[in-house]
Amino acid sequence: MSYRLGVDAGGTFTDFVLADDQGQVHLFKATSTPEDGTQAIAAGLAQISEKLGRPVADILADTTLCVNGTTVALNALIQHKGVKTGLICTAGHEDSLEIRLGHKEEGYRYDADYPPARQLVERHLRLPVRERVLADGSIRTPLNEDDVRAACETFRREGVQAVAVSLLWSVANGQHERRVTELVRELLPEVYVSSGLEVFPQMREYTRTSTAVVNAYLGPVLKAYVDRIDQFYRDQGVRVPVRYFQSNGGMAARDVMVSRAVNAINSGPASAPRAGAWVCEPLGLANYITVDMGGTSFDITLTHQGRTNISKDIDFLRYRIGSPMIQVETLGAGGGSIAWIDALGVLNVGPQSAGAQPGPACYQRGGTLPTVTDANVVLGYLNPTHLLGGRLEIDASAAADAITREVAQPLGISLERAAHGMYSIVNNSMVNGIRRVSIERGYDPRDFALIGAGGATGLHLTALAQEIGCRTVLVPKLASGLCAFGQLLSDIRYNRMAATPMRLDERADLAGLEQRFTELEADAVQALESEGLARKDIHVQRSMDMRYVGQVHECTVDLGDLRISADTLGEIRQRFNDLHRQLFTYDEPDSLIEIVNIEATVSGRTGAVQPGQIAAGGQAQSARSGERDMVFAGDGSRTRTPVYDGQRLGAGDLLDGPVVIEEPTTTIVVQPGWRVRLHASGTYVITRQDA
Structure with a gap:
């Protein structure tokens, strides 16, 4: 037996998908451990070992592909926890990073009080060298190597850990930039060096410089992570090279990923389109929007006629990046998003998140603030006693107490209306995100299927489709680990x-x-x-x-x-x-x-994954496991709603909403007016009842 292992480390959970050569695909989840990712990986591997009845070392020894998606670079950029970085540039261009071509982000163009972006390189560490290459590639001013040596001495004295090099018109003639890079590596052998000509050898000096700086700022952080992960897997018995997932939608070898740390920024959600293609293929669909709602964020991608949009030369978290990236719209709207009331008495949800620690109030890990997950518990959508197939106990009363205290009482409304208000607000944020990747780019969402990924998405998907106009909703059984599965397909x-x-x-x-x-x-x-x-x-x-x-x-x-x-x-x-x-x-x-x-x-190409088919059903009612009172209307009224065990449903089984289907790692809420059928490929196909 041989295996493929995909690991996707998110902000709240780390997902594991193990596919064997017999067509079996297994999904596991462990709580993320941002302080040391190997702890979460060890917990996930322990679950795999228990499921298969084999030692971890034996499973990993038989693994032919081991790939990891990570949020390490993204989190370091969000939290500004990169390393102390220096920049060597052409004399006179030390301030291009702050000038930013005179650009302000959309929505803040006329806001005089909007603060400038925090600079990743302090002004005194942006050092000039005298040289000048013209646009036609001719050399006007030879490189002054003494300037490079002086800059390196300053960097050594200041304790700089990474240096970016970006010279004007190096794309027309890279002689000077290559020599500067060579000197820095010679004089500062312990320092990470990022050359704009190596990282992004295309036109636009500001974009090239910014990309080189971001790469330098994150490089040592990602290298430390990759070194730790590689060593962990080797110690556990992996024999093949560990691969890492890039923002461009493909895998890369360790050394490539370390030298191109900027390519790891959107590592996690970048595999969603490939997984979406796998979901759509048996259904004959080529247009789809993937939406991935995890514990911390909500990620959206769009694929039209089998081609996913690629972004270059964009502002990401206020920093210009030129490297190709799968176009992902990311919102601070996850299951852990916190509800709060502003100074005007208006209810808001997110972008602050309870994350993995302390998590939602219902997780009983010390969280006291109301989150979207708590709202879903109060609305009856989630099992009130446990999640993840019973591995995560929850407390419904703690969710109700948090929402009552922080939302319902201050607003003077019922618990149910407060929870539904939280649900509606986060849905509205997600719908606006879907509009940005579709309508605002010339696509009609009614022409696309909406694919659910992430553990929390199934709770919101039919409500989102109702609002945005999508006629077909797809939720694969692997939804909560779809990005990890997409890595295995890429x-x-x-x-x-x-x-x-x-x-x-x-x-x-x-x-x-x-x-x-x-x-x-x-x-x-x-x-x-x-x-x-x-x-x-x-x-x-x-x-x-x-x-x-x-x-x-x-x-x-x-x-x-x-x-x-x-x-x-x-x-x-x-x-x-x-x-x-x-x-x-x-x-x-x-x-x-x-x-x-x-x-x-x-x-x-690394080969295909061929999972098995779902056995034919015909006895859907035998899968009914109970019923719960659920809230589908803004007035807070409750509806008695049947609950089904997804593991007991068979291919072709049809259910009319409202209904809830519980899978081991995700829950699917089918709103009134929709119906769901399980396809033999393992995907729930949800359509309007009047379609």
Whole structure:
């Protein structure tokens, strides 16, 4: 027996999915331990060992793929717990990080009191070197290496742990930046070094510098985590290289992840689209929105016609990042989100979270503030005595006391209305997030299936679909660990980028452009082959950042494996025009187009996971395990609602809402007016009763 193990460390729970070569897929959850991730992994492995009746060492010895998603880099950036960082830049550009191209985030553009972003590099540690490369790659001012040596001496004296290097127009001629990087590594061998030319070798000096700084700031933190995880797995018996999940939706080797720490920022939710594709394939669906509600956050991704949106050159947590990332909309709306009343007497929910410690009041771990999970207990949606198949005891009275004390009494309303108010407010926040990834980007959510991931999502999903207009809701049995499962389905993925400014006119060097693509692809293919992948398992996909001449921002155009030549130039132009029209409602077919950057995404396939099918049902009523009073209306009125044991339902079983289905690690609430059918693939398909 051989296994694949996916581990997704979230803010509240760490999810484990183990798939064997016989089609069995097992899901486990352990409480996250942010102070030391190996403790949560050890707890999850103990559950796996108990379930399989085999020692942990034997299971791990038979594991052919071990992949980890982590929030370590994300949490370090959120909490500003990176390392002391220095920056070496071209003289005169020390303040580009603070100038930020004069940009203010959406919603705060005209707010004079909105504070500036906290700088990851203090002003006295942004040190200049005299040099100048021009836009055409020619050298105007040679590099002054004494400036580099002086900067390194300052960094040593100040106790700097990481250094970012980013010089003006290094993408046109990287000679100076490579030499600076070489000197820093020679003079400060113990310091983590991040070169903009290595991390993000594309146009836009501010984006490149910011990306290099974020990478440096997080690099030592991620390296310490990866070293600890790698050693833990080796000690436990893993024989294969441990892989880590990246924000671009693919896996990476340890050394790649350490050198590209910025790629780990959105590691967890980035695997959701791949898992969503697996859920939709048996149902023949290509348009879907994944929503993942865990204990701390709510993550949303959109996939249209099988392609998931990729973001580059975006502000993430107020820091500009250029590296490709799966486009994830993240909200502070999880099961642990805390309800509070502001100075105007208005009820709010989140973004503050009770997290894993102390957790919701009902968890009995010291939490006293009311959370969304507590509201779901009061509404009757969650089992009032236990969760996670009985492994987590809860106290319904503690949930009721917290909501009564902090919400119901101050507002002068009933307990039920207070709980439903909390539920409605967090739902409204999530619906607004779904609108941002769909309607605001030109997509009609009615054309998409809504896929539930995360342990808490099933409690809210039909209410969200009702509000946003989605006609089909999908909740796989693996929902609470869907991102961990998505990791097992994903490829190893490396991005290779270059700045190639070129106008697509009669003077365009198309042969040179094709040659540059070929060089980038060869480099990535060689990296994958060195990791043991066969050439037949390696897939290459091209894209270009393009714009009309005179525009400030560009669009990323997917080229697939299209070769660059005079014969394909017309198709390339048409693809750009079509994308521009989709994004901005118009195009300019007669205007001159220019290329800014190119990118090759090279993926190495690791094989498929083929889980077994659910046995046919036919006796749905035999799975009924009880009933509870539940609240579905804002007036707080209760409805007697049947509860079903999901493990006893079979393929084809059909239930009309309102109904609750309890799985070991998730609960699904089917609101009135909806019906649910269990598909043989293990996915609950929920549709409107009048559809």
